[in-house]
Amino acid sequence: MEKRPVPLTLIVTACVTLGGAQDAHSQAFHRTKAVFADAETWPAVSPGDIALKNFQPFRAVYERVYRDAQGRQRDDRVIIMAERVAWGETGAIMVSLIDAGNLDYNDTSARVQTRVFAEDDQRLLMQITPVPGTAKDYLLIHADEAPIRATRVDAATGEGSVQPLEVPMPQLGAPALWIVGSMALDVGQRIRFAPADAPAASNILGARPFHVSGQESVRTQLGSEHRAWVVSYPLGMTNARVMQNFVIERPPYLLGKRPMDLESEETTEIGTLRLIEFATFGQR
Numbered sequence: 159m160e161k162r163p164v165p166l167t168l169i170v171t172a173c174v175t176l177g178g179a180q181d182a183h184s185q186a187f188h189r190t191k192a193v194f195a196d197a198e199t200w201p202a203v204s205p206g207d208i209a210l211k212n213f214q215p216f217r218a219v220y221e222r223v224y225r226d227a228q229g230r231q232r233d234d235r236v237i238i239m240a241e242r243v244a245w246g247e248t249g250a251i252m253v254s255l256i257d258a259g260n261l262d263y264n265d266t267s268a269r270v271q272t273r274v275f276a277e278d279d280q281r282l283l284m285q286i287t288p289v290p291g292t293a294k295d296y297l298l299i300h301a302d303e304a305p306i307r308a309t310r311v312d313a314a315t316g317e318g319s320v321q322p323l324e325v326p327m328p329q330l331g332a333p334a335l336w337i338v339g340s341m342a343l344d345v346g347q348r349i350r351f352a353p354a355d356a357p358a359a360s361n362i363l364g365a366r367p368f369h370v371s372g373q374e375s376v377r378t379q380l381g382s383e384h385r386a387w388v389v390s391y392p393l394g395m396t397n398a399r400v401m402q403n404f405v406i407e408r409p410p411y412l413l414g415k416r417p418m419d420l421e422s423e424e425t426t427e428i429g430t431l432r433l434i435e436f437a438t439f440g441q442r
Contacts, residue, residue: 190398190420197350197367203337204352205281205328211340211407213251213277215241218410219435220362221379223427231428234258236362238410241439242277245284245302249277253333255363271363275331282331301329326352333363335389335403339411343370343387362412362431366391368403376404376413378433386413393417401429410436 294313386404
């Protein structure tokens with residue numbers, strides 16, 4: 159049987175969604191979200207604008223507490239691994255996210271994601287990501303030459319179909335919060351990324367419009383304390399909730415995430431992400 163081509167709209171959705179930033183385009187804004195109302199007009203960060211600070215290969219393990227689609231509380235682990243790799247003549251970084259607690263694959267934006275991006279300017283070279291809405295299929299996105307190509311791999315048969323992607327070149331490949339941690343930040347700063355910067359939406363790796371709301375001392379479960387920037391993105395535009403990210407300028411860049419209600423200033427453990435294990439590795 160001949161395989162049907164991958165719908166271009168599906169691939170583009172997987173490749174260029176901002177992982178929540180599209181909510182900032184809504185016509186209805188909660189009064190506490192006024193800072194994000196004009197997010198589309200903010201200057202965009204593009205490949206080559208920022209150099210990663212103090213990068214070293216590392217492995218980080220986070221505890222994640224959240225409620226699943228059935229309302230059940232889940233407590234699992236998310237692993238991020240980053241290493242330097244050879245990509246032809248280009249110095250590159252490969253970063254993988256492993257959802258260690260996802261047993262039934264209902265959360266199809268998680269599972270395993272892998273990106274390879276150029277270390278000097280963070281342009282995307284290659285991406286492997288789950289196909290949204292499927293339990294096992296993956297997309298292989300080849301962005302190291304034009305046109306960008308996407309191969310959809312059917313996990314049941316192992317067969318793949320290739321289709322070019324008509325999206326801007328080049329794309330950012332580094333996790334957004336790594337880039338934010340490498341920027342010169344200031345309270346009140348507003349940050350967004352070029353529209354094609356997030357090949358796969360993810361609550362850890364994906365990109366959104368960010369607002370720098372201040373600094374806070376964060377103590378990790380490893381016993382270390384850091385002065386971190388509090389960088390927030392909206393959780394929908396019609397409510398008062400944001401996700402606060404605690405970001406530093408060196409690996410693992412992200413210390414944790416915490417949802418907050420801007421009206422009540424209440425936070426909740428449901429939905430938190432906390433660093434529980436971390437190691438850096440020698441330079442090559």
